[in-house]
Amino acid sequence: MDTFMTWLSGLFSNWGIVWKNFDYLLVGAYPQGPLGGLAMSIVMAVIGIFGAFWIGLAVGLMRLSSRRWLAWPALVYIEIIRGTPLLMVIFWFYFFAPILLGHAVPETDSAIAAFIVFTSAYVAEIVRAGVLSLPKGQTEAARGSGLSHTQAMIYVILPQALRNMIPSFVNQFVSLTKDTSLAMIINVNELTLSARHIYTRTMKAPMEIFLTIALLYFVICWVLTAFSRKLERGMSRYQSRETL
Amino acid sequence: MHYSFNWALIFSDEYGRWFLEGLSITLQLSGLSIILALVLGTMLTTMRLSRIKPLVWFAVSYIEFFRNTPLVVQIFFWYFGSDPILPDFFKHWLYQQNIEFAIGVIALSTYTAAFIAEELRSGILSIPKTQLEASRATGLTFLQAMGYVILPQAFRIVVPPLISQFLNLIKNSSLAMTIGVMELTYMARQVEAHTFHGFEAFTVATLMYLSLSLLVSLGINQYNRRCLRVSR
Numbered sequence: 522m523d524t525f526m527t528w529l530s531g532l533f534s535n536w537g538i539v540w541k542n543f544d545y546l547l548v549g550a551y552p553q554g555p556l557g558g559l560a561m562s563i564v565m566a567v568i569g570i571f572g573a574f575w576i577g578l579a580v581g582l583m584r585l586s587s588r589r590w591l592a593w594p595a596l597v598y599i600e601i602i603r604g605t606p607l608l609m610v611i612f613w614f615y616f617f618a619p620i621l622l623g624h625a626v627p628e629t630d631s632a633i634a635a636f637i638v639f640t641s642a643y644v645a646e647i648v649r650a651g652v653l654s655l656p657k658g659q660t661e662a663a664r665g666s667g668l669s670h671t672q673a674m675i676y677v678i679l680p681q682a683l684r685n686m687i688p689s690f691v692n693q694f695v696s697l698t699k700d701t702s703l704a705m706i707i708n709v710n711e712l713t714l715s716a717r718h719i720y721t722r723t724m725k726a727p728m729e730i731f732l733t734i735a736l737l738y739f740v741i742c743w744v745l746t747a748f749s750r751k752l753e754r755g756m757s758r759y760q761s762r763e764t765l
Numbered sequence: 766m767h768y769s770f771n772w773a774l775i776f777s778d779e780y781g782r783w784f785l786e787g788l789s790i791t792l793q794l795s796g797l798s799i800i801l802a803l804v805l806g807t808m809l810t811t812m813r814l815s816r817i818k819p820l821v822w823f824a825v826s827y828i829e830f831f832r833n834t835p836l837v838v839q840i841f842f843w844y845f846g847s848d849p850i851l852p853d854f855f856k857h858w859l860y861q862q863n864i865e866f867a868i869g870v871i872a873l874s875t876y877t878a879a880f881i882a883e884e885l886r887s888g889i890l891s892i893p894k895t896q897l898e899a900s901r902a903t904g905l906t907f908l909q910a911m912g913y914v915i916l917p918q919a920f921r922i923v924v925p926p927l928i929s930q931f932l933n934l935i936k937n938s939s940l941a942m943t944i945g946v947m948e949l950t951y952m953a954r955q956v957e958a959h960t961f962h963g964f965e966a967f968t969v970a971t972l973m974y975l976s977l978s979l980l981v982s983l984g985i986n987q988y989n990r991r992c993l994r995v996s997r
Contacts, residue, residue: 528849531849532849532850601975603978604936604974604975604977604978604979604982605936605971605974605975606936606937606939606940606950606974607936608939608940608942608950609939609950609953609967609970609971609974612950612953612954612963612967613967613971616957616963616964616967617963617964620768620964695833699833699834699835699836700835702835702836702837702838703835703837703940705837705943706943713835713837713838713841716838716841717841720845727841727842727845727846727848728842728845728846728847728848728849728850729846730846731838731841731842731845731846732842732846734838735830735834735838735839735842738833738834738835738838739830739833739834742833742834743829743833746833
């Protein structure tokens, strides 16, 4: 019984360390020093998904093209990225951006570039699936009414397809938010590395520290996932009426 | 750009062996983890589909929590922070193992189990209820109906997503390098540090990952062609 009580009190005695360093977990040393912690993770995820949206859209449309010289490079890009671990992509950018550019590149920049290049391949697949899921009659009707292929894409297909893709985009953003934790491997001070800093500094309360950041990630990802599920439910109702 | 290629270095005896050792650890890590993840995932799905409320809640919160937190954080939690919550006999056993590898297996399999549980659930739920009713009406017992009608169909539906989970697992196993498991990515990093020939080192490792996933997706395609042709 006594050992159980000491065990139980041990579980609750160290949370002060987390509380004392909570601001470091949220924003790093900001505003005295550079931005870090959760804020850094969110910044990277937002910039990453914004970049990945445009590149992924372009690659996805290239992949759908009937011209081989457009479709093939897109296919190769998508398959290579999807078969490679993100950690590998991060190392590629970390080691080769300076060689290619001829000057030093901040770790944060190469991490964001890696996130964009990595996530774009997945966004391209979402775009492809979204466009293919529309009934063929849509393209035929648009072309039949005299629109060119590009016009049909821009005014008829993409507006519908993109709306259907919103839940998948939200899910991809959730994945990216979790993936930003990998930037710690090249010393970007985001939430996970901030937690490790606190642990290395205090050498105490690892369970409490890592549980806390897990909860921080969880709250963001779970809220977004719940949101995307709600969107999906709303859309499936709308869509079933459409296809009938 | 001042970079001179030296591919011979990478395929030299010493570094070549490093890559093969790394690949072998990656395969062991993913192989062991997928088996444990399948067992744990099946248990979670059973709880999730049961009618016992506490079990359902446990399964739902497990699945949501593990799916919505980064794998690196989970690895760090198991490696640095799990000490106060693990029972003593388990810790004794753990410290006798290769601890980094064992923690890698624990983290990867508990993480992947949450995803597998969701795939299994949607596979089982996708079989129309009328299938069961119809087979019961033709005189099969419940177990016969399950064994000959429902499960064969559910299994066919579930296999492709399970294989792609295995693919994800192989890629995710690279994160075990953060706690010093000497798998493929770790070894590539090691070769880079020793030779300063990062381009060659990362190319070899990337090609190894690519051929692994190419092999697995060829397997999916073969499976789809042979087994799913009949179903619709």
